[in-house]
Amino acid sequence: xxxxxxxxxALLGLPTALxxxxxxLAVSTTVAPTLSNTFYHTRFLYPESDGQIVxxxxxxxxxxxxxxxxxxxxxxxxxxxxxxxxGIWYQQLTTRQARQAAAGEGTITLRKRAIRIPxxxxxxxxxxxxxxxxxxxxxxxxxxxxxVVVTRGSESTQYLRLENSSRPIFHLLLGAGMQYKLxxxxxLMAQPVWAYKLGQLGGASTNDPSYELSLLAxxxxxx
Numbered sequence: 001x002x003x004x005x006x007x008x009x010a011l012l013g014l015p016t017a018l019x020x021x022x023x024x025l026a027v028s029t030t031v032a033p034t035l036s037n038t039f040y041h042t043r044f045l046y047p048e049s050d051g052q053i054v055x056x057x058x059x060x061x062x063x064x065x066x067x068x069x070x071x072x073x074x075x076x077x078x079x080x081x082x083x084x085x086x087g088i089w090y091q092q093l094t095t096r097q098a099r100q101a102a103a104g105e106g107t108i109t110l111r112k113r114a115i116r117i118p119x120x121x122x123x124x125x126x127x128x129x130x131x132x133x134x135x136x137x138x139x140x141x142x143x144x145x146x147x148v149v150v151t152r153g154s155e156s157t158q159y160l161r162l163e164n165s166s167r168p169i170f171h172l173l174l175g176a177g178m179q180y181k182l183x184x185x186x187x188l189m190a191q192p193v194w195a196y197k198l199g200q201l202g203g204a205s206t207n208d209p210s211y212e213l214s215l216l217a218x219x220x221x222x223x
Contacts, residue, residue: 024077024223025074025075025077025223026074026222026223027072027075027221027223028073028189028218028219028221029071029218030071030072030073030216031068031217032068032069032070032214032215032216032217033066033067033215034066034067034091034093034212034213035212035214036066036067037063037211038063038065038197038208039061039062039208040061040208043060043208044057045110047148048161052158052160054150054160055099055150057108057162059097063095063097065093065094065095065112066093066094067092067093067094068091069089069091069116070089071087071090073118073218075122075220081124081127082122082123083121083123083124084120084122085118085119086119086120088117089115091113091115091116091141092111092113093111094110094112095109095110096108096110097110104152104153105152105153106150106155107150107151108148108149109149109150110148111146111148111149112143112146114141114142114143114169115142116139116140116141117139117140117142118138118139118140119137120135120136121135121137122135124179129180130178130179130181131179132176132179133176134177135175135176135191135193138171138173139195140168140169143164145161145162145163146161146162146163147161147162167200168201169199169200170197170201171198171212172196173195174193174194175216176191176192177189177190177191177193186222187219187222188217188219189216189217189218189219189220190215190216190217191215191216192213192215192216193212194211195212195214196210197209197210197211
């Protein structure tokens with residue numbers, strides 16, 4: 001069985017496999033400024049022309065992208081210090097580069113967008129108000145259509161769409177930070193997290209190695 005699939009099944013089975021105890025449900029808002037690095041193996045992306053004359057987007061070698069994730073999560077505490085969480089986030093990452101010399105002066109801005117579904121196992125190592133906080137799990141991205149903005153010197157700026165495969169993309173996540181109990185019902189979690197792109201189940205025609213560094217900040221309200 002594929003390793004990624006085994007990880008997903010194991011994490012999905014945790015809430016039903018664990019013993020009853022000090023159970024608690026919380027909802028959290030999430031914001032995560034993100035820096036991504038992707039290594040492209042000579043890629044040409046072809047935006048939708050909508051009747052315009054467009055040029056392909058050429059990507060080769062290492063490219064940095066900056067952006068964010070934001071959304072909501074549900075956190076289920078099943079034992080002291082241990083919880084599982086899932087939710088739905090929106091992610092956007094932006095890459096900027098110069099146009100190819102043959103195309104003329106200007107820049108190309110590529111915005112990748114996705115709906116991100118986290119499935120995480122979390123551990124707070126202390127019952128004190130301030131505690132180390134760790135997370136491990138899988139991120140599932142459902143790609144949305146991208147946006148391409150081409151500035152062309154004295155010519156008009158082009159705003160284009162970039163269609164993507166709807167097949168989900170999986171990432172492995174590791175995080176280590178702190179948890180602070182603001183109030184009996186409110187908890188703040190902040191973690192630097194690292195995510196590595198595993199790719200698509202069953203293989204993909206093209207897989208560009210990629211990793212992300214984020215500062216995952218959450219405020220949770222416990223019921």
